[in-house]
Amino acid sequence: MRKITIRDIAREAGVSPSTVSRVINNSAPVSKELKERVLSTIKKLGYNPNPIAQSLRKGFTNTIGFIIPDITNPFFSLIVKGAEEYLKRKKMFLIVCNSNHSVKEEERLLQTLMERKTDGLLFIGAGNRNKIISTSLDKMKIVFVDRVYEKCKAPYVVSNNYKGMKNLIDYLVDTGHKSFVFLNGEKNTYSAKERLRGFLDALKEHKIEEYEVVFGQFTYESGFALAKGLKKIPDAIVCGNDLMAYGAIDALEERGYKVPDDVSVTGFDDLPFSKHYKPSLTTVRQPFYEMGYEAAKILYRLINSKPNIETNVVLETKLVIRETAKPKGGRR
Amino acid sequence: MRKITIRDIAREAGVSPSTVSRVINNSAPVSKELKERVLSTIKKLGYNPNPIAQSLRKGFTNTIGFIIPDITNPFFSLIVKGAEEYLKRKKMFLIVCNSNHSVKEEERLLQTLMERKTDGLLFIGAGNRNKIISTSLDKMKIVFVDRVYEKCKAPYVVSNNYKGMKNLIDYLVDTGHKSFVFLNGEKNTYSAKERLRGFLDALKEHKIEEYEVVFGQFTYESGFALAKGLKKIPDAIVCGNDLMAYGAIDALEERGYKVPDDVSVTGFDDLPFSKHYKPSLTTVRQPFYEMGYEAAKILYRLINSKPNIETNVVLETKLVIRETAKPKGGRR
DNA sequence: TTGTAAGCGTTATCAA
DNA sequence: TTGATAACGCTTACAA
Numbered sequence: 001m002r003k004i005t006i007r008d009i010a011r012e013a014g015v016s017p018s019t020v021s022r023v024i025n026n027s028a029p030v031s032k033e034l035k036e037r038v039l040s041t042i043k044k045l046g047y048n049p050n051p052i053a054q055s056l057r058k059g060f061t062n063t064i065g066f067i068i069p070d071i072t073n074p075f076f077s078l079i080v081k082g083a084e085e086y087l088k089r090k091k092m093f094l095i096v097c098n099s100n101h102s103v104k105e106e107e108r109l110l111q112t113l114m115e116r117k118t119d120g121l122l123f124i125g126a127g128n129r130n131k132i133i134s135t136s137l138d139k140m141k142i143v144f145v146d147r148v149y150e151k152c153k154a155p156y157v158v159s160n161n162y163k164g165m166k167n168l169i170d171y172l173v174d175t176g177h178k179s180f181v182f183l184n185g186e187k188n189t190y191s192a193k194e195r196l197r198g199f200l201d202a203l204k205e206h207k208i209e210e211y212e213v214v215f216g217q218f219t220y221e222s223g224f225a226l227a228k229g230l231k232k233i234p235d236a237i238v239c240g241n242d243l244m245a246y247g248a249i250d251a252l253e254e255r256g257y258k259v260p261d262d263v264s265v266t267g268f269d270d271l272p273f274s275k276h277y278k279p280s281l282t283t284v285r286q287p288f289y290e291m292g293y294e295a296a297k298i299l300y301r302l303i304n305s306k307p308n309i310e311t312n313v314v315l316e317t318k319l320v321i322r323e324t325a326k327p328k329g330g331r332r
Numbered sequence: 333m334r335k336i337t338i339r340d341i342a343r344e345a346g347v348s349p350s351t352v353s354r355v356i357n358n359s360a361p362v363s364k365e366l367k368e369r370v371l372s373t374i375k376k377l378g379y380n381p382n383p384i385a386q387s388l389r390k391g392f393t394n395t396i397g398f399i400i401p402d403i404t405n406p407f408f409s410l411i412v413k414g415a416e417e418y419l420k421r422k423k424m425f426l427i428v429c430n431s432n433h434s435v436k437e438e439e440r441l442l443q444t445l446m447e448r449k450t451d452g453l454l455f456i457g458a459g460n461r462n463k464i465i466s467t468s469l470d471k472m473k474i475v476f477v478d479r480v481y482e483k484c485k486a487p488y489v490v491s492n493n494y495k496g497m498k499n500l501i502d503y504l505v506d507t508g509h510k511s512f513v514f515l516n517g518e519k520n521t522y523s524a525k526e527r528l529r530g531f532l533d534a535l536k537e538h539k540i541e542e543y544e545v546v547f548g549q550f551t552y553e554s555g556f557a558l559a560k561g562l563k564k565i566p567d568a569i570v571c572g573n574d575l576m577a578y579g580a581i582d583a584l585e586e587r588g589y590k591v592p593d594d595v596s597v598t599g600f601d602d603l604p605f606s607k608h609y610k611p612s613l614t615t616v617r618q619p620f621y622e623m624g625y626e627a628a629k630i631l632y633r634l635i636n637s638k639p640n641i642e643t644n645v646v647l648e649t650k651l652v653i654r655e656t657a658k659p660k661g662g663r664r
Numbered sequence: 665t666t667g668t669a670a671g672c673g674t675t676a677t678c679a680a
Numbered sequence: 681t682t683g684a685t686a687a688c689g690c691t692t693a694c695a696a
Contacts, residue, residue, distance in 0.1 A: 005673055016683045021675055031681060048499075052388045052447050053673035056688050061384075071412055071428070077404040085432060096403070096428040098416060104422075112425055116383050220608070221482055250608055274514055276552070278610040337689055348667045353691055360692095361666060387687035388672050 004047045013041040028168060055117060055191040063093045064299065065113040066122040067106060071098040073218075075269050076124060079145060084120055090268070090300055092119075092197035101217075107296025114139055120162065120299045122292075128188045138219035143299040143311075147190040147292060155311035156294040161268075163193050164317030165198030168238070168266060171319060173202070176328035177235040177264060179210040180323065183226045183248055185218035186218050192218075192240060195268065199238065202306045210234070216244070217274060223247025228255070233263050235328050242267035242283055249279075249324065260326035270320050287315050336379045336516040337482070342447070345373040348608050356381060376488055383442065395425045396631065397445040399438060399452040403430040405550075407620060408456060411477060414624025415454055422632055424451075428482070432456045433549075439464050446471055449564065452631045453623075457481060460520045460588035475631040475643075477623060479522040487634065487643035489627040493523050493600075494617040496649030497530030500570070500598060503651060505534070508660035509596060510541040515558045515580055517539075517572035521526060522571060535541035542566070555579025565595050567660050574599035574606050581611075581656065602652050611655035619647050 006024075010017040015034055022028045023038040025110065030038075041150075052073050055061045064087055068076040080096055095118070099106035106126050110133065113121060120141040125133070134152050136142060144156035172180075182199050185192045202213055211234070214224035223244030227237065228251045237252070239245035247266035249259050259265050259279060267274060270285035294313050301308045338356075342349040347366055348531035354360045362370075373379075384628050387393045396419055400408040412428055417421040419426050427450070438458050440464065445453060452473040457465070466484050468474060476488035504512075514531050517524045528545065535543055543566070548554035555576030559569065560583045569584075572575035577599035591597050591611060599606060602617035626645050633640050 003673095007673080008673095017673090018683060018685095022682090025675080027675080028670075029681065034682085048447055050388075050673050051391075052384060053688090054675080056382075056384045056388050056672090056690090057674045059678085059688080071403070071409040072406050074404050075404070077409065080403055081430070081432075083434075094429075095447075097426075098413070100413075100416075115380055116425075165653070189690090220604075246605075247610060270550075273578075273605070276578060300452070335689095338691095339689080349689090350668080350691075351666065354666090361665065366666085382689050385672090388674090388688090389690045389692085391672080590686080607685080 002218055003050075004045050004121060005090045006049065007045075008045060009047050011044065013037045024228075030142050038078050059117065060119050061093075061117050062091070063095060063116075063118050064120050064122065065095045065097060065099045065109075065118045067099055067109050067113075069101045069126045073098070074271050074273070075241070075286070076146075078272075078288035079124070079292040080293075082289035082294075083296035084292070085289075092300065093285055094322070097125070098125045099306045101126050107132050108235050110136055111230050120303045122295050122299060125189075128190070132296040134304070139142065141299060141302045143295045143302070145295045150190070155298055155308075157291050157313040158190070158194075159286045159291060159300065159315045159317050162195035162198040162201075162315070164268065164319075165195040165238075166202045166288070166317050167317075168268075168284050169199060169202035169206075169320070172210065172236050172238075172264065172266070172325060173206045175325070177325075178208065178328070179234035180208070180236050180238060181230060181232075181234045182213045182242060183210065183244055184215050184240045185222075187242065189218075196238065216240075217248050218258040219243055220247040225229040227251035233257060236264040236266065236325065238242060238266050240268060242269040242271045243276075244282070244283060245281055245324070246277065261326050264325035264328070266325055270318075274320075275322070281320075282322045284317040285320050287317070291317055336377050338379075338381065340377060341370065341373050341379050344371045344377065345472065348592075386413070391449065391450050393425075394423070394448050394650050395448075396428060396452050396628070397427045397429060397432055397441075397450045399429045399441050399445075400456045401431050401433050401438075401458045403428070406476075406531075406603050407573070407618070410620035411456070411624040412602075412624075413628075414621035415622075415628035416624070418625050419632070428552050433458050435459045435462050438462055438525075439637075442468055450641050452635045454459065454627050454631060457521075459518060460522070473631060473634045475627045475634070477627045482522070486632055487640075489571050489623050489630065489647070490522070490526075490647050491618045491623060491646045491647045493526035493649070494530040496535075496536045496600065496618070496651075497527040497570075499649075500600075500649050501534035501538075502533060503594055503653070504537045504568050504596065504598070504657060505540065507657070510660070511566035511570050511658075512540070512541065512570060513543065513562060513564075513566045514545045514570045515555055515572060516545060516547050517576065517577055519547040527572065548572075551575055552579040556583045559583035565589060568596040568598065568657065570598050572600060573614060574601040574603045576657070577606075577611065577615070584592040590654050594656035596660070598657055602650075606652075607654070613652075614654045614657040615649040619649070622647055 009020045024143045103126050123269045124146050148156045216226045218241045220243045224247030227248035267281045269281035270283045274281035336388045338349045341352045354362050374456035429441045433460050456478050480488045507584035548558045549571045552575045556579030559580035599613045
């Protein structure tokens, strides 16, 4: 019960291995007669080409890697789903790798994917201190998703964090909020920086000077801890993402504050769950699925050197008004 | 800037390629002197063996696949994390694949992983109608996780769904619940069947005959829809998993029922979020992380034909009592 | 202990 | 249009 090879097919069909290869790959004209004979013996013997041998010879693998910081965060896995959808159609194989928020692990994965001659990479970085990512760019096509490395010129797909945050703050100011705290995520992260920029610009425009910015991580636990430690409770607590908002709300309620009556809390992402959270979360929707889909598309076109319409994509976000932010009246 | 091969190292170090190979793999004795020379030139030229060539020659890939039904469900991704942890230590590469609840997609992935000579597979099936999984067992080591295929004799790691559910029902009966509805997940799924068995056995023991069982899917949406359609509201609504419970609670509240005052609702899994849900969820904790870790361990030992302590593992669950179930008094 | 050479299963080049 | 042959980069008999 040995594995069937191209030679078996050749022998059985009475042709040379090269002819079989040509039929499989449509890489050169083969007479109709031989083609049919080859095709039918392939079917008869149930032959499948060995992808490893193909890769060794061809130098590519029909494989895309996707490195994400946290497989358990729905935000990332929903992006993956979008990429998956596109690549499935293109018959590419997607390998999902979890760096677990560790730059070191991320470097290890990057290394492995390069050695294995992955054709391209979709990349959501764990921070901005990855040392080998720049050198990787020469060896592999990479598209950055959600988080951009300012240091390296490379295609990216992100959402408009700046504008998303700005619109949110505009809304909060319009509804009477006068003092703010921003519980932000990882300081070095692109998205955290962009959101901060939006936050600060908006406040400046509205001439609001009563605010504070704190950095933590994009997790429930971090949101909880930061909100626990807050000295002064402002009108609105703006969180780096939805998970942090969940954490902050729980912490505030433990401290005896009612959300949104005593303090408004907002998120960023609009995870599917945020609609069902109690109280339901006022937040900014990011187009996860589309982000993954677009990034995969760009990467695919890059790999196959098709002209790309646009390799730097900024997708728009949408303000989602729900219950955790409530108009503040004559307070203070 | 060509890629460095084993031949380059051999030439530079003044030895044969086989010697270099021997040094890399420790596959045969090499004199101390040559060994050092080889090692230092490897370092000097920054050489890494080509894993594809190695795989072609050796017939294995140091790669494990993990097929899961839904990458966005934390339950599955937490299991993956456990497996990841173990395999990282063993220097194995883990490929996560998402079947998206589709048996067809699952078959496609299985096929691909086999062709690519993945050394082993961790498998959480999307249903029980996969046609090629049995034949795959000859070609690849497979460990079933969370869901067993009764049809095929293969190692598995599951949690004790039966006992977990039975204990839950015992608790509900003890706290005065007298009528039940079970909103279960996919009918053909191992875990759904086991939980149902526990449910029915417990009720029988307590001589309770007022109950109903409905099947849906293990998703929020399904829980919501099933609860919406319920004719009679019982004392307790037992859900197939936590996500379904979230959906059911929302549906019930939309219908004007208070949880747990009017009706108790329970989940199964104890997702990290269930503690923070409002009201916090009474549920059954499954040891996700451990499930993944144990499964990876068994698979690894199987691949390297080390004696396995035990290849069929049933991990215990734990009843987690929180707010969504409330003692029912003299009702009805 | 070391080197030579064959082979893993393909595909690309060249000649016919 | 087809076939023989070399090569992709490595490991492993086998010979020395």
